[in-house]
Amino acid sequence: MDGKQYVTEVLDKVKKRNAGEKEFIDAITEVLNSLVPVFDKNPKFIENGLLERIVEPERQIMFRVPWIDDKGNVQVNRGFRIQFNSAIGPYKGGLRFHPSVNASIIKFLGFEQIFKNSLTGLPIGGGKGGSDFDPKGKSDGEIMRFCQSFMAELCKHIGSDIDVPAGDIGVGGREIGYMYGYYKKLTGLNTQGVLTGKGLTYGGSLGRTEATGYGLVYFTEEMLKDNGESFSGKTVVISGSGNVAIYATEKATELGAKVVALSDSNGYVYDENGIDLDVVKEIKEVKRGRIKEYLNYVKNATYVEGCRNIWNVKCDIALPCATQGEINKEDAEKLVKNGVICVSEGANMPTTLEGIDLLLENKVMFGPAKAANAGGVACSALEMSQNSMRLSWSKEEVDEKLKTIMKNIYLNASLAAKEYGKQGNIVVGANISGFLKVADAMMAQGIV
Missing domain, CATH: 3.40.50.10860 (Leucine Dehydrogenase, chain A, domain 1)
Structure with a gap:
């Protein structure tokens, strides 16, 4: 049995066993299809029933x-x-x-x-x-x-x-x-290590709040550099206005970009002069208000109903940081038409499979969520380490470790894509790089 046949058989079982669970089936489909060359190169994984086990929760x-x-x-x-x-x-x-x-x-x-x-x-x-x-x-x-x-x-x-x-x-x-x-x-x-994201007074980690947004930008900057680009001088649109979006805005701005739009579930604000992040933090982190209140502080900004409309805004770089499925094929077409060069995911699977395919077909750099937004969980694991050692690292130490982790994620995904004949396709590269470590561990531990 070759890799394609094996993946098809497992996908058919998943669809039958999980009928009606569209989000789950889409996630399985996206990952498994990209792993076909891995199974062609490593038939031992097929013989070990690896996919049948990995698609089923323990x-x-x-x-x-x-x-x-x-x-x-x-x-x-x-x-x-x-x-x-x-x-x-x-x-x-x-x-x-x-x-x-x-x-x-x-x-x-x-x-x-x-x-x-x-x-x-x-x-x-x-x-x-x-x-x-x-x-x-x-x-x-x-x-x-x-x-x-x-x-x-x-x-x-x-x-x-x-x-x-x-x-x-x-x-x-x-x-x-x-x-x-x-x-x-x-x-x-x-036992402080039982939850992460805790307050600093009871075992939390400095830098955890910023980690997902900062990590997204660190990853995206590596992808841009690899393609002869950078954030400097670029116009950026970021969906969402929660933790990830706020700190992605902060870091992108620090690197010389101009973020012109943020959103929430009701609509989005556009500020051609660049989003005033202090205002957004006041609205979202202090008052827990809605993004349209931005207009109460910044007179020249505009507000548009409907959060999906944010992808009509012309930009060089799009960072979807709101929720799953927020960029579909039509949204991707709008982004391409408006000249986007890079889309990198801060939310979990915010781009549909059709949207991803369209962006890749049009040579748009694409950072998949499992790689681009891994900064949050990486810093959570660093919090676990600090809890285990009964130590607290400085914010600078945590940020430096985070930056190194995100650089390595991009490098490993890029190398995996190249090794398996998909150079430049970070979606495939991230899936393969992430899968191989888990697969080797599962093989070593037997049928459990």
């Missing part, structure tokens, strides 16, 4: 999360934790609180996390979790009660050497704090 946990709102009404949400692959270390991946969360989305995120974590070079396996709880519009008391109820079940399944969750969409320092406090109360353990 453990799936779904649970009820009851909590009481401020009016005294009982609310019930669903909680999820997918412990996908532990071949190279404890499960590691964020928790997402958003109404869109379901089994398919958590499985796709967990699957992607396997290879993202592998690419960092650090000993962490792949996992993901979350809930369909929506923190928007909730009081601090409601969020605390939800987080405590969520942790009451999650605590049974996690640990610093088992599974180490972090934050994601809807889960920041506040939520991590509430969950960690309740974990301590329930278990009686002061």
Whole structure:
């Protein structure tokens, strides 16, 4: 059996077994199709049933999360934790609180996390979790009660050497704090390494807040350099206005770019003079407001309803940092028409498969999420290291380690693409580079 036949057979099984789970099937399809040359070169992986095992989570946990709102009404949400692959270390991946969360989305995120974590070079396996709880519009008391109820079940399944969750969409320092406090109360353990993204006063790492956004820009800068370009003098559009988008804006601006647009789920703001990041931080990090409030501070800016419309804005570099599936084929066509030279993903799988294909066909540099946005989980793993050693590194130390990790991710993905006849295709290169480390570990550990 050759690689193409093997991949096709496994994909057919995945589609049949996970019918209706579009996000998960798309993620599996994108990765597996790029691995065909790996199986042609390494038939031992076929004989070992490697793909059949790697596409199936080691453990799936779904649970009820009851909590009481401020009016005294009982609310019930669903909680999820997918412990996908532990071949190279404890499960590691964020928790997402958003109404869109379901089994398919958590499985796709967990699957992607396997290879993202592998690419960092650090000993962490792949996992993901979350809930369909929506923190928007909730009081601090409601969020605390939800987080405590969520942790009451999650605590049974996690640990610093088992599974180490972090934050994601809807889960920041506040939520991590509430969950960690309740974990301590329930278990009686002061095990700081059980969660990452913690506050600096109780085991958090300097530089963690900035890590995903900074890492995205560090990775993208390496890709640009490899193609004779840089951020200097470039116009950049960044979707989202949360943690990743804010710090990607900060670092891109520091490198000489002009970021002209940011968005949230309602719409986007355009500022031809360059986004005033202090204003965005005030709106989003202090007031927890909407991006349209930017116009209250900056008179010459404009606001447009509909977050997808942000891809109409002309730019040299696009950094999608909002959510999955936000750039489809039509959006990609708009970007190409407007002269984009580089698209690099700060969110998890924000570009559809059709969108990726179109960008690559038009010779647009493309940084896939599992490589480009690995800075967050890399810094989470650095937080775990500091917790294990009972030490705290300086922000400069953490940032230097992060920069080195992101440079190595790009280099390894680029080399893998070249070795397997796909030079310049970082999507394929990242998949192969991330896969090989996990595959070798799984082979060494037997059929488990």
